[in-house]
Amino acid sequence: xxxxxxxxxxxxxxxxxxxxxxxxxxxxxxxxxxxxxxxxxxxxxxxxxxxxxxxxxxxxxxxxxxxxxxxxxxxxxxxxxxxxxxxxxxxxxxxxxxxxxxxxxxxxxxxxxxxxxxxxxxxxxxxxxxxxxxxxxxxxxxxxxxxxxxxxxxxxxxxxxxxxxxxxxxxxxxxxxxxxxxxxxxxxxxxxxxxxxxxxxxxxxxxxxxxxxxxxxxxxxxxxxxxxxxxxxxxxxxxxxxxxxxxxxxxxxxxxxxxxxxxxxxxxxxxxxxxxxxxxxxxxxxxxxxxxxxxxxxxxxxxxxxxxxxxxxxxxxxxxxxxxxxxxxxxxxxxxxxxxxxxxxxxxxxxxxxxxxxxxxxxxxxxxxx
Amino acid sequence: xxxxxxxxxxxxxxxxxxxxxxxxxxxxxxxxxxxxxxxxxxxxxxxxxxxxxxxxxxxxxxxxxxxxxxxxxxxxxxxxxxxxxxxxxxxxxxxxxxxxxxxxxxxxxxxxxxxxxxxxxxxxxxxxxxxxxxxxxxxxxxxxxxxxxxxxxxxxxxxxxxxxxxxxxxxxxxxxxxxxxxxxxxxxxxxxxxxxxxxxxxxxxxxxxxxxxxxxxxxxxxxxxxxxxxxxxxxxxxxxxxxxxxxxxxxxxxxxxxxxxxxxxxxxxxxxxxxxxxxxxxxxxxxxxxxxxxxxxxxxxxxxxxxxxxxxxxxxxxxxxxxxxxxxxxxxxxxxxxxxxxxxxxxxxxxxxxxxxxxxxxxxxxxxxx
Numbered sequence: 174x175x176x177x178x179x180x181x182x183x184x185x186x187x188x189x190x191x192x193x194x195x196x197x198x199x200x201x202x203x204x205x206x207x208x209x210x211x212x213x214x215x216x217x218x219x220x221x222x223x224x225x226x227x228x229x230x231x232x233x234x235x236x237x238x239x240x241x242x243x244x245x246x247x248x249x250x251x252x253x254x255x256x257x258x259x260x261x262x263x264x265x266x267x268x269x270x271x272x273x274x275x276x277x278x279x280x281x282x283x284x285x286x287x288x289x290x291x292x293x294x295x296x297x298x299x300x301x302x303x304x305x306x307x308x309x310x311x312x313x314x315x316x317x318x319x320x321x322x323x324x325x326x327x328x329x330x331x332x333x334x335x336x337x338x339x340x341x342x343x344x345x346x347x348x349x350x351x352x353x354x355x356x357x358x359x360x361x362x363x364x365x366x367x368x369x370x371x372x373x374x375x376x377x378x379x380x381x382x383x384x385x386x387x388x389x390x391x392x393x394x395x396x397x398x399x400x401x402x403x404x405x406x407x408x409x410x411x412x413x414x415x416x417x418x419x420x421x422x423x424x425x426x427x428x429x430x431x432x433x434x435x436x437x438x439x440x441x442x443x444x445x446x447x448x449x450x451x452x453x454x455x456x457x458x459x460x461x462x463x464x465x466x467x468x469x470x471x472x473x474x475x476x477x478x479x480x481x482x483x484x485x486x487x488x489x490x491x492x493x494x495x496x497x498x499x500x501x502x503x504x505x506x507x508x509x510x511x512x513x514x515x516x517x518x519x520x521x522x523x524x525x526x527x528x529x530x531x532x533x534x535x536x537x538x539x540x541x542x543x
Numbered sequence: 544x545x546x547x548x549x550x551x552x553x554x555x556x557x558x559x560x561x562x563x564x565x566x567x568x569x570x571x572x573x574x575x576x577x578x579x580x581x582x583x584x585x586x587x588x589x590x591x592x593x594x595x596x597x598x599x600x601x602x603x604x605x606x607x608x609x610x611x612x613x614x615x616x617x618x619x620x621x622x623x624x625x626x627x628x629x630x631x632x633x634x635x636x637x638x639x640x641x642x643x644x645x646x647x648x649x650x651x652x653x654x655x656x657x658x659x660x661x662x663x664x665x666x667x668x669x670x671x672x673x674x675x676x677x678x679x680x681x682x683x684x685x686x687x688x689x690x691x692x693x694x695x696x697x698x699x700x701x702x703x704x705x706x707x708x709x710x711x712x713x714x715x716x717x718x719x720x721x722x723x724x725x726x727x728x729x730x731x732x733x734x735x736x737x738x739x740x741x742x743x744x745x746x747x748x749x750x751x752x753x754x755x756x757x758x759x760x761x762x763x764x765x766x767x768x769x770x771x772x773x774x775x776x777x778x779x780x781x782x783x784x785x786x787x788x789x790x791x792x793x794x795x796x797x798x799x800x801x802x803x804x805x806x807x808x809x810x811x812x813x814x815x816x817x818x819x820x821x822x823x824x825x826x827x828x829x830x831x832x833x834x835x836x837x838x839x840x841x842x843x844x845x846x847x848x849x850x851x852x853x854x855x856x857x858x859x860x861x862x863x864x865x866x867x868x869x870x871x872x873x874x875x876x877x878x879x880x881x882x883x884x885x886x887x888x889x890x891x892x893x894x895x896x897x898x899x900x901x902x903x904x905x906x907x908x909x910x911x912x913x
Contacts, residue, residue, distance in 0.1 A: 180636055183615050185590055187633055190583035190647075197574075197584060204567075209880040211864060211887030211899075213560035214567060218666050219589070219622075219652050220555055220609070239590070239622075241611055244657055245553050252589075252609075252622070263557055266550055272898045274890055277560075282589050282652070287614055296588050304890065311869060311890040318873075419873070471890075494581060499681060503688075503789070510579040517581030520644055520674065520681040520841075528642045529581075 184288045184295035192481070194490075196298065199327040199480055200280055203300050206323040210315070212278035212302045217259035219282070223251040226258055228465060237285040254285045256299050257474060264305040265466035273306025292453075294478060301456070303472035308460035310412050312471040313442045314419035316458050320446055320473045321424060324455060329483045331449035333425040336390070336413055337432040339439035339459060341406075342380070349403040350379040364431040383431040390417050393428035409441055416442070438464075446475070451483035495533040495540045496526030505538050514540060554658045554665035562851070564860075569697040569850055570650055570670065576693040577672045580685070582648035587629035589652070593621040596628055598835060607655040624655045626669050627844060634675040635836035643676025662823075664848060671826070673842030678830035680782050682841040683812045684789035686828045690816055690843045691794060694825060699853045701819035703795040706760065706783055707802040709809035709829060711776075712750070719773040720749040734801040753801040760787050763798035779811055786812070808834075816845070821853040865903040865910045866896030875908050884910060 181187070188196055204214065222243075227235045239252040253259060256279045264275055280300040288295050302319055304312050317334060324332060338344075342361050346352040352360055359375035367384055386396040394410050401407065417426055432445075443459035458473025497506050497518040506516050517529045526534050526543055533540040551557070558566055574584065592613075597605045609622040623629060626649045634645055650670040658665050672689055674682050687704055694702060708714075712731050716722040722730055729745035737754055756766040764780050771777065787796050802815070813829035828843025867876050867888040876886050887899045896904050896913055903910040 180595070180632075181588065182590065182592060182613055182618075182620055185588040187588065187629075187637060188586035189633070189637055190585060193584045193586045196586060201571075209885055211885055214563045215560060216558035216563045216566060218551065218555040218557065219654055220552065220666065222552060225550070239611055241609055241656070243552055248552075250552055259557075262550075263559070267557060267559055272900070274894065274899075276887065284589055286611070296590065307890045309890050311888070315888055315890060322877075421873075503791075507692075515579055515581055517646065518681070518685055520677045520679050520685060524644065529644075530642070 182295070184293045195481055195484065196477055199477065199484065200298070200300065202326040202328070203323040203475060203480075204278065204280055206326040207278040207302045207319060210276070210302070210319045210322070212276040212304075212319070214278050214280070215260060215263055216281070217253070217256065217263060217279070220250050220252055221259065221262075222246075223249040225262060226251050226253060226255075237287050237289075239284060239286045252284050253281075254283050255474075256281055256283060257301060257303065257472065260301075260303045260472075261305075261463040261466075261470070264303070264470070265463055265468065269466075274312070275305040276302065277305065278302040298477035299474055300477070301458075301472060301474035303470055305463070305468060305470045308440060308442070308462075308469040308471050310415045311419075313412070313460055314416045316471045316473050317416065317420060317444055320444075320456060320458060320475065321420075323475065324446065324448070324480070327480060327484070329448050329450070329455065329480060331483070332455075333427065333447045333449070334420075335432070335445045335447065336416070336426065336428045337443040337445070337459075338409060338413070338428075338430045338441065339433060339443045340441060341383070341409075341430050344405060344409070345380070345401075347405070349401065349405045352377070361433060365433050380431075387429035387432070388427060390426040390428050393430065397428075397430055412441065440469075442471075444473070446473075448479075448483040450485065451479040453479045453482075455479045455483060491530075491532065493533060494529075494531045495535055496529060496531035496543075497535050499524075501535055502538065505535065509535070509540060552665070554663045565851055565854065566668065566847055569847065569854065570668070572696040572698070573670050573693040573845065573850075574648065574650055576696040577648040577670075577689060580646070580672070580689045580692070582646040582672045582674075582689070584648050584650070585630060585633055586651070587623070587626065587633060587649070590620050590622055591629065591632075592616075593619040595632060596621050596623060596625075607657050607659075609654060609656045622654050623651075624653050625844075626651055626653060627671060627673065627842065630671075630673045630842075631675075631833040631836075631840070634673070634840070635833055635838065639836075644682070645675040646672065647675065648672040662848075668847035669844055670847070671828075671842060671844035673840055675833070675838060675840045678810060678812070678832075678839040678841050680785045681789075683782070683830055684786045686841045686843050687786065687790060687814055690814075690826060690828060690845065691790075693845065694816065694818070694850070697850060697854070699818050699820070699825065699850060701853070702825075703797065703817045703819070704790075705802070705815045705817065706786070706796065706798045707813040707815070707829075708779060708783070708798075708800045708811065709803060709813045710811060711753070711779075711800050714775055714779070715750070715771075717775070719771065719775045722747070731803060735803050750801075757799035757802070758797060760796040760798050763800065767798075767800055782811065810839075812841075814843070816843075818849075818853040820855065821849040823849045823852075825849045825853060861900075861902065863903065864899075864901045865905055866899060866901035866913075867905050869894075871905050872908065875905065879905070879910060 243250045283299050284296045360377040363371040382400045439459040439461045445457050446455040456475035460471045494515045499519045608624050613620045653669050654666045730747035733741040752770045809829040809831045815827050816825040826845035830841045864885045869889045
């Protein structure tokens with residue numbers, strides 16, 4: 174059943190029963206998986222000071238946030254567009270004294286006032302986990318593992334992971350392949366665009382091989398080593414190899430060293446999660462420093478929409494449900510529910526079992542198939 | 544751990560791990576209980592057209608909503624302050640053709656820009672169930688039962704239910720105790736204030752006994768009958784007796800016939816849920832007509848804050864958690880988690896089991912108590 178166009182604003186929609194059930198189920202599995210790895214859930218509010226949401230992490234644009242004036246404080250408030258920054262704030266303030274590494278997870282709705290060009294949605298369900306206090310190889314491997322466990326628990330298959338090195342250009346530009354600050358920005362931009370001509374035009378010829386270094390992990394790492402005359406990348410490529418070794422054979426790993434989309438604020442390690450069942454990425458993660466407190470952290474975020482796409486639409490399942498006629502024995506109904514049955518009771522004389530989607534009917538104290 | 548005053552806007556707060564865990568647990572139990580009674584969950588969006596949120600139900604004030612202009616449609620959008628109206632919209636549009644009675648439930652955050660006088664919170668977690676297509680005695684009894692089952696499943700005890708008759712004044716004013724339209728409003732207001740003097744002043748002497756009719760169900764019904772010379776209330780008091788009989792002895796029932804707070808839009812039946820462990824009401828419900836479609840409906844809403852108060856703060860529980868040293872066997876860790884263990888892995892050489900809140904340590908492939 175579709176909605177008339179003017180019923181809800183563009184990019185905002187209802188999840189009707191079948192879809193809502195799929196969301197609830199996937200969300201519980203993901204949260205349960207993060208919990209099993211020792212991550213404690215926190216629930217930050219929908220609305221915060223704009224400054225607080227913007228000030229905690231690079232790359233969070235306030236321009237696309239829903240903003241309004243607080244009649245209490247007369248300061249600008251904003252509807253959250255990302256929960257990672259809220260978890261960073263909690264780690265840096267209320268949980269400042271909690272032992273490190275601190276493992277926190279979250280799930281909640283985030284919204285923007287304007288959609289981005291690729292995705293008309295203005296509200297998304299974000300889920301994620303953050304390990305605060307470390308960006309070690311073990312932390313990086315844990316972030317990828319927990320994300321994969323969570324997605325597998327939710328039923329997603331065909332998973333693959335694409336590693337990236339968010340601060341690669343900065344590292345190379347220091348000495349190995351020198352660039353001034355202005356050039357660095359231009360080289361990063363042209364690498365993002367994967368534009369060989371543009372890269373040359375801004376004086377980044379030396380970085381051309383990065384464009385061709387993407388691919389299966391081992392192959393990509395070899396190409397990268399060929400580029401790394403001075404050995405400044407040696408510790409980084411070794412770390413990536415370690416992460417890959419910890420993950421073992423469980424999923425296909427690729428490396429796109431210069432990929433930076435969505436990793437603007439990250440440090441040595443980034444990763445994107447894909448399923449061959451969904452077009453877009455299922456989520457992203459990596460190592461970073463919490464802005465303000467400058468504490469090292471490692472984490473990831475998943476989004477419900479591509480997870481549901483990867484799970485496939487699926488038919489609304491027909492669940493066993495017992496119809497309870499008017500005047501039924503309420504204690505019998507309660508014990509059926511205690512045994513795991515779902516019930517639907519008549520509230521009018523004309524209510525009908527089949528019409529109400531029931532598969533059984535309560536007769537003589539028992540659930541009889543219709 | 545408290546937060547500095549300027550960290551979050553007044554009336555908005557983080558739920559840190561212990562509180563977030565209590566919320567998640569109570570929410571799951573409530574949702575599971577509603578599901579067992581055949582209610583399908585829907586997930587409407589955080590933001591809608593202001594008109595749509597305001598137009599579906601009497602008594603939803605847009606003045607306290609967070610509102611802003613949609614850059615897409617140039618219409619006014621609002622952050623939802625109540626989910627019942629959204630469920631009403633879904634029932635009247637996308638699920639217009641679904642068989643009746645239609646059972647829908649929901650749980651989600653709602654927010655206002657300004658708190659009300661009694662409660663500084665500007666964000667609340669609302670949970671509820673709506674039965675669309677009936678306001679029969681059986682529907683009313685079901686709403687109360689499902690609400691009680693949900694609260695008991697969440698662990699709330701000391702429950703009581705206060706019935707009310709939201710359209711009582713309108714019913715009496717027609718013939719039995721005549722009032723013109725202007726007087727009705729004044730009489731309702733003075734009854735709400737429980738102000739005997741005011742009631743007389745506006746010409747409502749005849750309604751004075753209503754002020755003293757509140758109390759245990761049978762007693763209150765008798766006082767009400769004494770007032771009901773013409774018998775216009777006979778069918779209503781009979782219906783209340785029926786609802787009470789269906790509920791039986793499970794909780795203490797009272798009746799406050801003229802109580803109207805929060806029931807402005809309801810028809811013959813309203814109820815408020817209390818626990819002797821919480822000061823405020825845990826929730827409210829009743830029969831009503833969905834504005835616009837004018838379809839009869841019966842439902843209730845619960846709020847998380849008083850539920851948590853009734854549950855008692857509780858200590859953060861110490862959960863069995865296995866510390867996994869650096870370089871642990873990952874397949875052993877995975878099988879511990881599959882067996883229901885919670886794990887926390889070292890990500891740095893100095894990470895310590897006790898500091899990380901662990902109760903066990905993985906040694907020789909087994910979880911050993913610390």
